[in-house]
Amino acid sequence: xxxGAFEYHAPGSLGEATxxxxxxxxxxxxxxxxxxxxxxxxxxxxxxxxLVDINAIPGLAYIREDGGALRIGGLTxxxxxxxxxxxxxxxxxxxxxxxxxxxxxxxxxxxxxxxxAHGDPANDHPATMLALGAEVVAVGSGxxxxxxxxxxxxxxxxxxxxxxxxxxxxxIPTPRPGSGGAYVKMERKxxxxxxxxxxxxxxxxxxxxxxxxxxxxxxVGSVPIRAEKAEAALKGKRLDEAAIKQAAQLAAEAxxxxxxxxxxxxxxxxxxxxxxxxxxxxxxxxxxxxD
Amino acid sequence: MLVKVAINGEKHEAxxxxxxxxxxxxxxxxxxxxxxxGCDTTHCGACTVLLDGRPVKSCTMFAVQANGHEITTVxxxxxxxxxxxxxxxxxxxxxxxxxxxxxxxLMTSVAFLKKNPRPTEDEIxxxxxxxxxxxxxxxxxxxxxxxxAAKLQGGA
Numbered sequence: 001x002x003x004g005a006f007e008y009h010a011p012g013s014l015g016e017a018t019x020x021x022x023x024x025x026x027x028x029x030x031x032x033x034x035x036x037x038x039x040x041x042x043x044x045x046x047x048x049x050x051l052v053d054i055n056a057i058p059g060l061a062y063i064r065e066d067g068g069a070l071r072i073g074g075l076t077x078x079x080x081x082x083x084x085x086x087x088x089x090x091x092x093x094x095x096x097x098x099x100x101x102x103x104x105x106x107x108x109x110x111x112x113x114x115x116x117a118h119g120d121p122a123n124d125h126p127a128t129m130l131a132l133g134a135e136v137v138a139v140g141s142g143x144x145x146x147x148x149x150x151x152x153x154x155x156x157x158x159x160x161x162x163x164x165x166x167x168x169x170x171x172i173p174t175p176r177p178g179s180g181g182a183y184v185k186m187e188r189k190x191x192x193x194x195x196x197x198x199x200x201x202x203x204x205x206x207x208x209x210x211x212x213x214x215x216x217x218x219x220v221g222s223v224p225i226r227a228e229k230a231e232a233a234l235k236g237k238r239l240d241e242a243a244i245k246q247a248a249q250l251a252a253e254a255x256x257x258x259x260x261x262x263x264x265x266x267x268x269x270x271x272x273x274x275x276x277x278x279x280x281x282x283x284x285x286x287x288x289x290x291d
Numbered sequence: 292m293l294v295k296v297a298i299n300g301e302k303h304e305a306x307x308x309x310x311x312x313x314x315x316x317x318x319x320x321x322x323x324x325x326x327x328x329g330c331d332t333t334h335c336g337a338c339t340v341l342l343d344g345r346p347v348k349s350c351t352m353f354a355v356q357a358n359g360h361e362i363t364t365v366x367x368x369x370x371x372x373x374x375x376x377x378x379x380x381x382x383x384x385x386x387x388x389x390x391x392x393x394x395x396x397l398m399t400s401v402a403f404l405k406k407n408p409r410p411t412e413d414e415i416x417x418x419x420x421x422x423x424x425x426x427x428x429x430x431x432x433x434x435x436x437x438x439x440a441a442k443l444q445g446g447a
Contacts, residue, residue, distance in 0.1 A: 042312075105346045
């Protein structure tokens with residue numbers, strides 16, 4: 001399959017890239033890892049007249065803790081998250097997630113910034129970032145701004161990014177002691193989108209009482225979903241089996257899946273209930289272990 | 292657009308359209324046909340090559356993106372007329388039937404064994420999970436990779 005013709009730009013700096021994007025407007029798409037965009041171009045579902053390749057811009061790929069947050073450069077490859085000791089030790093939810101995105105070869109090129117900027121509710125990072133309360137840093141021709149993840153996804157394949165903005169960093173608050181997370185994904189095979197997946201991040205306080213809870217749902221709606229009622233039901237409670245069951249039920253009610261080859265609406269909603277329970281139990285176990 | 296790449300240590304230049312996929316540069320412009328095109332949809336991994344040492348699916352990258360980078364294809368595995376231990380392993384353990392997925396399997400495995408010289412069976416299966424074999428030959432592919440790992444460790 002041959003993509004439509006386009007003009008290729010490979011700016012060497014962020015300033016050059018955003019100026020190009022500002023000039024080209026909606027005619028341009030940002031090329032990051034390309035693992036979602038290029039398949040769409042090959043199917044001619046996307047035919048951008050201009051591609052602005054950001055891979056030659058230095059300083060956009062890094063993983064570090066700084067100022068109370070994990071900072072991930074927009075151009076960081078999924079494979080680098082997977083190989084990061086820091087991520088594996090301290091950010092289990094993120095670690096779980098990056099291991100099940102597409103397949104190992106795709107993860108060598110696919111980027112975290114691209115996964116979010118693509119705005120696909122079937123992608124895995126959106127739910128995880130919702131559960132983690134992340135913040136997206138974007139730079140455009142007018143400067144830098146921070147976008148809370150809760151207002152980042154505006155519709156199917158749409159985000160709050162302006163046409164001249166590039167995702168430069170994702171910030172995840174450093175977990176407090178007593179925190180744990182897990183991502184549980186049901187997929188038909190490696191490389192498939194989730195039939196459904198659930199991201200959970202919790203913080204347990206004194207006596208095992210839940211102080212904070214984040215729950216994100218993958219591929220069960222036209223946008224990534226934050227299961228707010230389920231989160232609220234957990235806060236202030238000891239997370240026993242009854243509390244887990246109630247939250248799982250509320251998460252299932254928050255899902256708005258469409259029937260497709262992967263399953264019916266009823267099946268997917270029930271899957272969300274089951275996966276939420278599993279993710280919660282795993283997150284609790286990890287929080288109690290304190291690692 | 293002019294693209295300069297080093298493939299298997301040899302420098303190449305080609306004037307290409309930006310929309311030309313890397314796999315087409317490799318196969319049709321440079322005539323290195325060891326790299327295969329399977330699904331053409333980023334699933335099967337038959338087109339896997341190494342980009343600066345990392346396996347990538349060459350059907351999901353534009354040739355212009357490889358400008359200034361080093362690429363290794365299956366043709367680059369044999370050295371001085373001697374097969375790579377992985378190629379020997381695939382031969383010895385019957386790691387292929389039709390052979391279509393083999394170049395991709397080999398390239399993924401080369402990079403994997405460099406990172407993880409003593410893998411478990413599970414780790415091997417995880418590593419090749421982006422490469423599909425439709426002859427259902429995974430059992431022997433895993434054995435072939437184990438064969439090569441042992442040989443590279445000097446144990447075969």
